[in-house]
Amino acid sequence: MLTLNLFLLTFVLGTSEFVIVGLLTEVAADFQIAISTAGTLVSAFALSFAIGTPFLTALFSRFAKYPLMLTLIAIFIAGNIATALSESYALLLVSRIITAVVTGVLIALAMAVASETIPAEKRGAVIAIVFAGFTVASVIGVPIGTSIGQWGGWQIAFGFTTMLGVISLIFSSVTIPKGLKGTRSSLKNQIGLLAHPRVVIAFFIPAFSIAATYTVYTYLTPLLQEVLGVPERYISLVFLLYGAVSIFSTLIGGKLAARDGISKLRYVFLIQAVILASLYVSANTLVGGLISISFIALVLYAMNSTMQLYFIDLANQHFPTARDLASSLTPVSVNVGIAVGPALGGWVTTNMRLIDVSWSGGIVAVAASLLAVVSYRLDRKAMRDRKFS
Numbered sequence: 001m002l003t004l005n006l007f008l009l010t011f012v013l014g015t016s017e018f019v020i021v022g023l024l025t026e027v028a029a030d031f032q033i034a035i036s037t038a039g040t041l042v043s044a045f046a047l048s049f050a051i052g053t054p055f056l057t058a059l060f061s062r063f064a065k066y067p068l069m070l071t072l073i074a075i076f077i078a079g080n081i082a083t084a085l086s087e088s089y090a091l092l093l094v095s096r097i098i099t100a101v102v103t104g105v106l107i108a109l110a111m112a113v114a115s116e117t118i119p120a121e122k123r124g125a126v127i128a129i130v131f132a133g134f135t136v137a138s139v140i141g142v143p144i145g146t147s148i149g150q151w152g153g154w155q156i157a158f159g160f161t162t163m164l165g166v167i168s169l170i171f172s173s174v175t176i177p178k179g180l181k182g183t184r185s186s187l188k189n190q191i192g193l194l195a196h197p198r199v200v201i202a203f204f205i206p207a208f209s210i211a212a213t214y215t216v217y218t219y220l221t222p223l224l225q226e227v228l229g230v231p232e233r234y235i236s237l238v239f240l241l242y243g244a245v246s247i248f249s250t251l252i253g254g255k256l257a258a259r260d261g262i263s264k265l266r267y268v269f270l271i272q273a274v275i276l277a278s279l280y281v282s283a284n285t286l287v288g289g290l291i292s293i294s295f296i297a298l299v300l301y302a303m304n305s306t307m308q309l310y311f312i313d314l315a316n317q318h319f320p321t322a323r324d325l326a327s328s329l330t331p332v333s334v335n336v337g338i339a340v341g342p343a344l345g346g347w348v349t350t351n352m353r354l355i356d357v358s359w360s361g362g363i364v365a366v367a368a369s370l371l372a373v374v375s376y377r378l379d380r381k382a383m384r385d386r387k388f389s
Helices: 002-031 035-060 065-085 089-117 120-152 154-175 187-195 197-217 220-227 232-256 261-282 286-299 304-318 320-327 329-351 354-388
Strands: none
Touching: 002 035, 002 065, 002 089, 002 120, 002 154, 035 089, 035 187, 035 320, 035 329, 065 089, 065 154, 089 120, 089 304, 089 320, 089 329, 120 154, 120 232, 120 304, 187 197, 187 304, 187 320, 197 220, 197 261, 197 286, 197 304, 197 329, 197 354, 220 232, 220 286, 220 354, 232 261, 232 286, 232 304, 261 286, 261 304, 261 354, 304 320, 304 329, 320 329, 329 354
16 A cells, blocks of 8 residues: 555656646736746646755655645645646746645655665565556546646636646545654755765766657657657657557566666666667657657666666665665756757757657767766775775
């Protein structure tokens, strides 16, 4: 039941985060603002998530997890209500920023609860299931929320996410263990984790991997229309296929994390680079292009569970009091990648051809592989040093 509830929680958080993307036109029309201005709601959410999550997670780690998570879910619900009732763009922006920060801390706590309550041999699989909540949100929750918003107004869509939050609060009050105590440590000691060289190197592994994919994914619609010649009415079906395949990516990630996942990621990222670059050639035919796009989705989240456990293990070795903070680093890194990838893709499409985003993303994936190699070798060196000390 606990695993199911944590899956539900990440599903709710993911739906609330991403549903705004499909409703930007409605928001812009309602407030009589440019679509680019409405788009800052997405970037503001991502930046608030990335900046606020580590520090608030470190600050809140001293509190017992049961009351803390219920309180944060209640704030999440209030944030969605404020979004639904916003009568100005400024209030809407503030409500989304508050929701973003709470979302980040809740994700970190969900991962921490999973890692602390699940037997070591099952941690990878369970964390993969928890991560899968976001993927399922993009495949099911976001389309439903978008349809509701387009039918009854974007405010109703956030009424829908509010309802999901209430359901999650009820389930969480029943399933989250009440004996998980916080860790008393100064904020300074915990933030020290972020400056540790091993953690800094590891932090950019997910960021580069996600940035590699989003260099292409952000411009998938024009690629489908202008390069592959997919009719507009079928674009949504391709995105549905992409989302469905990415669910398997999360499950594959759970298998990789079961044993020495960081050593396997060296090769996963090289495979990712080849797949991304293959689109440059395979896009000559519709079938070939769709196959490449499907494989891009298949490796998208393969690193999530491994990196989540890797950050927690690094914290256990070097900063035991910062485990909750360590649990926030994978989603924070992913959000950094989501911010960097579209920017790189935008530069490529402006200065080169649209299809060149394929091999450009591949180069970024190679960078992720190189960082994974460095982390793996540092792990081996640390093991040898412990053996002979």
